[in-house]
Amino acid sequence: MDWLNLPPLTALRAFAAFAEHGNVSQAGAALNVSHAAISQQLRSLEEQLGAVLLDRSGRALSLTAEGEHLAQALLLGFGAIQASVQDISTRGAARPLHISCTPMFATNWLMPRLSEFRFKFPEIDLVLDPRGEVVELQPGGIDLAIRYGDGAWAGLEAEVLLASPMAVVANPSLLQNRHVQTPEDLLDFPWLEELGTTEAAHWLRSRGVADAIRGTSTKLPGNLLMEAVRDGQGVAVTVQAFVREDLKTGRLVELFSEDEGRGYHIVTRPGVQRPPVRQFISWLRRQRKLRDEAAHG
Numbered sequence: 001m002d003w004l005n006l007p008p009l010t011a012l013r014a015f016a017a018f019a020e021h022g023n024v025s026q027a028g029a030a031l032n033v034s035h036a037a038i039s040q041q042l043r044s045l046e047e048q049l050g051a052v053l054l055d056r057s058g059r060a061l062s063l064t065a066e067g068e069h070l071a072q073a074l075l076l077g078f079g080a081i082q083a084s085v086q087d088i089s090t091r092g093a094a095r096p097l098h099i100s101c102t103p104m105f106a107t108n109w110l111m112p113r114l115s116e117f118r119f120k121f122p123e124i125d126l127v128l129d130p131r132g133e134v135v136e137l138q139p140g141g142i143d144l145a146i147r148y149g150d151g152a153w154a155g156l157e158a159e160v161l162l163a164s165p166m167a168v169v170a171n172p173s174l175l176q177n178r179h180v181q182t183p184e185d186l187l188d189f190p191w192l193e194e195l196g197t198t199e200a201a202h203w204l205r206s207r208g209v210a211d212a213i214r215g216t217s218t219k220l221p222g223n224l225l226m227e228a229v230r231d232g233q234g235v236a237v238t239v240q241a242f243v244r245e246d247l248k249t250g251r252l253v254e255l256f257s258e259d260e261g262r263g264y265h266i267v268t269r270p271g272v273q274r275p276p277v278r279q280f281i282s283w284l285r286r287q288r289k290l291r292d293e294a295a296h297g
Contacts, residue, residue, distance in 0.1 A: 007048045014041035015053065016078050019063060019071035096125035097276040100137075101146035103222025104194055105264060106130040108242040109162065110146070117283050124276045130222070132196020137269050143277045145267040148239065156267050159281075161288055163263035164241035168203065168256040171232035180255050183207040190216040192234035194225050199237040207256075239264070 006012075017027035018038060028035040046053050053067035063071055101110060106128060118126075129135070135142055137156065151158040168186070180186060183204055191200045191213055200213065218234060226243070229236045230251060246252040266284055268277065 007045055011041045011045040011048070012074055013078070014038050015045050015067075016071065016074040018042060018061070019067070019075060024061065095140075095274075096127045097144075097274075097280055098127045098129065098142045099144050099146070099280070100129045100131070100135045100142045102132055102148070102194065102197075103130040104225065104238070104242065105146055105148075105222075107223040108226070108239075109264075113287055117280070120283070121276075121279055124279065132194050132222070137267070139269070143268070143274065144280065146264050147267050148262065148264050150262050151265045153267060155270070157270055158265040158267050161264045161266050161284055162239075162241060162291075164239050165258040165262060166199070166203065166237055167240040167243065167254050167258070168235060168237050169229060169243055169247070169252045169254055170235045171230060172250070172253050173232045174235070175253070183209045183256065184211070186235055186255070187211055187214050190218065190234035192225055192228050192236040193217065193219050194222045195219050200235075203237045203258075 013031060014027065014033075014037075017030050018024060021027050021030060024038045024042075025035040028038045031038070042054060049070075051066045052064050053070060055062045055064050055067075107130075110128075114126075114128075129142065134147065135145065137143075137145060146161065147153065147158070151160065170189070174189065178185075186204075187209070193200050200217070204213070216234075218228070220228060225236060226238065228234065229238070230246065235255070240247075240254070240257060243252055243254075247254055266281055268281075273281070
């Protein structure tokens with residue numbers, strides 16, 4: 001179809017509104033414009049088509065045969081468009097809010113707070129997808145992801161939710177009075193990693209350690225990882241914010257810590273978000289504000 005040869009949509013909408021209401025003033029009210037604007041669009045449409053669409057011989061405007069023909073087509077077309085838009089909008093609103101995050105984040109941050117969101121927005125259905133792998137955000141799929149990093153993900157919008165460096169931690173009993181001064185000193189220890197991630201190897205490489213881990217390596221779900229670390233079963237790389245209380249009480253010790261500038265981000269595709277997504281993001285921002293106030297209060 002050659003869309004370039006069609007008259008402007010504003011003129012077609014004005015004509016369809018007149019055909020539906022039979023009155024210039026009522027057509028203007030329907031489109032939230034003045035009756036003069038409707039009259040101008042009608043004349044413009046006639047000029048572009050080179051046809052008389054309106055009979056102006058009587059006291060009131062009426063449609064000519066050409067006008068009736070065009071009106072039927074427009075009302076049918078705009079009706080189909082409206083039905084499709086409403087159908088898509090309804091299905092989009094009814095689709096559950098799909099959230100991706102790591103099991104570690106779900107266990108340590110999201111789940112303890114999620115009951116409040118459910119209480120405030122009982123009408124929103126949720127699909128929580130906790131996995132270690134980074135998933136792609138596609139239209140009609142995952143609406144929002146909570147990712148750890150520096151926020152630089154190409155083609156996506158990212159907003160800091162929880163700023164915190166990564167830290168290497170262990171139960172003091174695992175160390176058995178051995179001094180750990182360099183990353184190489186950890187190669188003989190058992191390591192624990194979250195399924196779907198390579199945090200241990202990545203952290204060692206980032207510290208210039210080329211040798212492989214000589215101790216055992218165990219991968220397990222994020223909701224079990226910290227319990228295993230607290231139980232003294234191995235060394236692990238984790239988000240410092242999740243073990244802050246353990247470090248304060250001495251249940252765990254921090255062996256190394258990354259630089260600042262990293263953390264969990266709210267990640268979405270660019271563009272207009274569905275209402276449930278906007279509501280969830282607003283709730284996340286509120287949780288961030290409450291946490292910041294508590295930290296500085």
